[in-house]
Amino acid sequence: MDKISDDRVMDDPAVEVRVIGGPKGKGLFAVKPFKAGDVIFEERPxxxxxxxxxxxxxxxxxxxxxxxLEGAQENVRRLTGKKDLVLPYPQCCPTNKESHTQCPSCGVQYCSTICKDQAWNLHHRTLCLQSHSRNVNHPLEQLNETWKYxxxxxxxxxxxxxxxxxxxVQQAEDPASALNMFMQFCHRTVNEEEAIAHKLLGEQFRRQLEVLRELISLALYSDIVHQWLLPDGFQSLVALVGTNGQGVGTSPFSEWVRKVSELELPTDDKQQLDSFIDKVYEDLxxxxxSFLNSEGSALYALQSVCNHSCDPNAMPSFPHSNFQLAMCAVRDIAPGDEILISYLDECxxxxxxxxxxxxxxxxxxFTCHCSKCETQAGDLDVTSEDESDDEVEDDGGG
Incomplete structure (x- = not known):
């Protein structure tokens, strides 16, 4: 058992990783009790x-x-197309543009010099060096555009x-340890027990994957990541991100709404504000x-250990309007209970x-055998018209 008690979580041991065998491999379990609404742990990706x-x-x-990087008012004006829309209580806007900065070489934007420096020390030094002469024909630009299409x-x-x-990995002081850190994530391309393959690795995507592999190899090859850039290694890398990537969403307007909702206002002003917010959301x-947020994907060490349930007892959130994840209990959790999240969205x-x-x-x-799925095992295996494949999407999981 691996008790977690460092700065990713809390001062006292709150959770522990256990090897549970079978297709799940590992799970995250509570060491102390949590009430619904409690933060179980927080972590950066x-x-x-x-x-x-x-x-x-x-x-x-x-x-x-x-x-x-947008102000809340800028954000809703852009998204609604209403250039004269004015948000009251501008002091509740969370965006501090005075702290914004950018990479002097490639122009990538950051919310602060702290983020700029951390990005440079983590990975941007390598990617920025690649971008000094970047143009539309640069392999990294081609890689991004190819992925988009x-x-x-x-x-x-x-x-x-x-x-x-x-x-x-390339920038790490100990590249081998950094490589191993990522390989601790599940990176199976197939589930041999159930003959399941990841959807991105199907025959219809084989040529696409090869194009992506060639482009990323051309841009970023080095001996330390050689195995990742071989065909099988690249498939495992895609599977790693596909099965472990957690969706991250941030919004200056949502943060503004949270802040104004905390204001102590007269009843009439509060009602007017609520009506105004409802109208803005209708316009949005x-x-x-549903495309309201700045959205991305991240890899989290603890969140990725949390197994799925269609009846979860915990849910990830982003209360700081950045990539810092807070895992919150959605119902009471007792010591020894497994912390279970949903890899699917609420809908x-x-x-x-x-x-x-x-x-x-x-x-x-994997095939889910949670309590909800087992209870519904006798249901007809049909998909209704409003559950068509192109409407159903995942929210990122562990």
Missing amino acids: LVCCQFAWNAAYGYLACDFCMRP MHYPPETASVMILARMIAT NEEVG VLERSRHSRLKLLRENYI
Whole structure:
């Protein structure tokens, strides 16, 4: 058992990793009790990257921590198309543009010099050196554009997170240890026991994967990551991100809403504010639907150990409007209980068992046997019209 008590979590041992065998391999278990709403642990990712199309559509976020770079008012004006929309209580806007900065060489934007320096020391020194003479024909630019036209929104991964993983290993003081750190994540391309393969590794994507492998090899090859850039190694790398990537979403407007909701206001002012917020959300829904946030994907050491359940007792959130993940209990958890999250979003959880199993098999190469699925085992294995394949999407898991 591996008790976790460092700065990723809390001062006292709150959770521990246990080897549980079978297809799950490991699980995360509570050492102390938690009430519904409690934060079980917080952690920063090993690596994080904004989605390619999300960035292309103008969702401005720090290239390191995903903190929004737009002000809340700018954000809703852009998304609603209403250039004269004014948000009251501007003091509640979370964006501090005075702290914003950028890489002097390539122009990548950050929310602070702290993030700029941390990115440089982690992976950007390698990627930025590649970008000094960057143009549309540069392998990294081709890699990003190729990925975009292979994977349209809604996105659940980004090939550039692979580039950041490679650069992180190359820049590490101990590259072998850094490589091993990433390989601790599940990186199976298939589940031999159930003859399941990850959906990104199917025959229809074979040529696409080879193109991506050639481009990333051309841009970032080094001996230390040689195995990752062989055909089988690259497939395992794609599977690693596909099965472990956790979606990250940040929004200056959502943060503004949270802050104004905490204001002590007269009843009439509070009602007017609530009506105003409801109207803005209606306008946003009409224009952009669910595409409200700056979105990306990240790899988390603890979150990735949490197994899936269609009836989870915990849920990841991003209360700091950046990539810092907080795992929160959604119901009481006793010492010894396994911490279970959903790899699917809330809408998908309400759909049929057949739809859930199909998604989990395609994205996470396992068949779910949670209490909810076992209870519904006798249900008809049908997918209704409103549960069509292209409407069902995953939210990132462990």
